[in-house]
Amino acid sequence: MSLNKVCLKCLGTVTKEIKVLNGIVSKRNHFVYTADSSSPVKGETTKMNMFQSINNALDIALKSDDSALIFGEDIGFGGVFRCTIGLKEKYGKERVFNTPLCEQGIAGFAIGAAAMGSTAIAEIQFADYIFPAFDQIVNEAAKYRYRSGGMFDCGKLTIRAPCGAVGHGALYHSQSPEAYFAHTPGLKVVVPRGPIKAKGLLLSCIRDPDPCLVFEPKVLYRAAVEEVPVGDYQLPIGKAxxxxxxxxxxxxxxxxxxxxxxxxxxxxxxxxxxxxxxxxxxxxxxxxxxxxxxxxxxxxxxxxxxxxxxxxxxxxxxxxxxxxxxxxxxxxxxxxxxxxxxxxxxxxxxxxxxxxxxxxxxxxxxxxx
CATH class of the missing domain: 3.40.50.920 (Rossmann fold)
Structure with a gap:
């Protein structure tokens, strides 16, 4: 059996989540999505939902930085939420590739790649499963620069993770773990509210000198579209x-x-x-x-x-x-x-x-x- 067939955790739940995000049971959503009326960035725009804007940001990161790598469980064929769809075909399996089902290994590999100069963009399939990687993130990634007195770092590290409620994710596909990481100096943690913010914040995180966590509310991936700038832009981290x-x-x-x-x-x-x-x-x-x-x-x-x-x-x-x-x-x-x-x-x-x-x-x- 191929890796793609066995990698999807809780296959029934994942399948239902995709149906929710495609609008099949969207009436269960507990909010009304209101798109940003105007972009903070000038230039040509096009309509994108949030998963498309994230895919666009990753495409730009790979195109503009030859050292950039994207990896995680099932991301080779696009991932559960299709945020990496088409990237392996465009940039090759050496730069966009699947990993084993081991979050600690994903984080550990990402830290090593970033420390050696690569721009490492890792995906944890669901934020609920980031906890096996917790030690690597808070004890290694966050402290790398400090413990060496600034001699070395893993600042080219970004970890993406779908988070939050989605309609019926239950206890293993609905959690919001941002507060655990907010207690850790050396990390940056962002949570986008929609397509424009998602693209600009993700590119800022990828290029930031510190390790960054991007928690993406999964129910927003296909909630609505916004006029997203098609070019390369960044939005500030730390500004409400x-x-x-x-x-x-x-x-x-x-x-x-x-x-x-x-x-x-x-x-x-x-x-x-x-x-x-x-x-x-x-x-x-x-x-x-x-x-x-x-x-x-x-x-x-x-x-x-x-x-x-x-x-x-x-x-x-x-x-x-x-x-x-x-x-x-x-x-x-x-x-x-x-x-x-x-x-x-x-x-x-x-x-x-x-x-x-x-x-x-x-x-x-x-x-x-």
């Missing part, structure tokens, strides 16, 4: 985007949750006459404290929302920083709307996710405090 300006409440999220919060902001305006400011954090490490603090000092109220569990979620770090920097400006306790402290459920996923109704309830609570 203020998507909607408001004076009453600051809403903070990243990835899929940004689209939930944009819808909630509209609902709050209609139901409560409350003007919310919506911020996409864009990157978890580093994160844009200045933009967040400036916003909260203006609105005096803040709600943070993410799919990961409450305890130890990155929302706690944001809340702690806001409390330290904005204490005398706050008119209500900071609210967190998150997943629950349980394994990610299957049939109860709609109750687990921080959907628009839970976020709207938090708005009602914070304005009536």
């Amino acid at each position: 985007d203020v998507l909607i300006e408001g004076n009453d409440i600051t809403l903070i999220g990243w990835g899929t949750q940004v689209h939930v919060l944009k819808e909630v902001a509209q609902m709050a305006k209609e139901k409560f006459q409350v003007n919310c400011e919506v911020i996409d954090l864009v990157s978890i490490l580093p994160w844009d404290t200045d933009t967040v603090i400036k916003s909260v000092k203006k609105t005096k109220r803040c709600i943070i929302s993410h799919e990961a569990p409450l305890t130890g979620g990155f929302g706690a770090e944001i809340a702690a920083t806001i409390q330290e920097e904005c204490f005398l400006h706050l008119e209500a306790p900071i609210q967190r709307v998150t997943g629950f402290d349980t394994p990610f459920p299957h049939v109860f996923e709609p109750f687990y996710l921080p959907d628009k109704w839970r976020c709207l309830s938090a708005i009602q609570k914070i304005i009536s405090y």
Whole structure:
């Protein structure tokens, strides 16, 4: 039996995920996707969804850098989500190739390749399976430069991983592990909200001097299209985007949750006459404290929302920083709307996710405090 036939983990689940992302059961999505209305980059654009924009970014990286390598489980034929489709045929199996089912090995090989001067772009098939590679990433990749006093590094390392809820991924295909890595100096962690951001952030990560993790919300791969610049461009890591300006409440999220919060902001305006400011954090490490603090000092109220569990979620770090920097400006306790402290459920996923109704309830609570 060929490698491609045996490599797909949990084949039934993967097949269902592809059907979800193709829109067959899209009605189960817990958000309304709103595309970026204008590109921050000038030049020719074309319509792309997020998996296409990622594929385009990888194509540009391979074309512009002869040392670039792309590898992971099943990526030779395009990967589960087709983000690498056509690249092996275009650049050859020496530069785009499958790996064994061993996440620790993928990360270890990527670190070695980057340390020797190659631009290593590794894919972990699902973010849920990044944990076998955790030691390699946090104990080796993150510390490589520091432990040598800057004499050597593995900064040409980027690891991509599909993350987050998708409709029925259950406990092994739905997790959001960004907070685990945010505790590790030496890494950079980004989470794009759509095609334009995905392409620009991925190219920035590939060319960044530090090891980078790109967590791609898998439910966004085919959620909608945007007018994406066709050329080579990069977007800043560590700079949040203020998507909607408001004076009453600051809403903070990243990835899929940004689209939930944009819808909630509209609902709050209609139901409560409350003007919310919506911020996409864009990157978890580093994160844009200045933009967040400036916003909260203006609105005096803040709600943070993410799919990961409450305890130890990155929302706690944001809340702690806001409390330290904005204490005398706050008119209500900071609210967190998150997943629950349980394994990610299957049939109860709609109750687990921080959907628009839970976020709207938090708005009602914070304005009536």
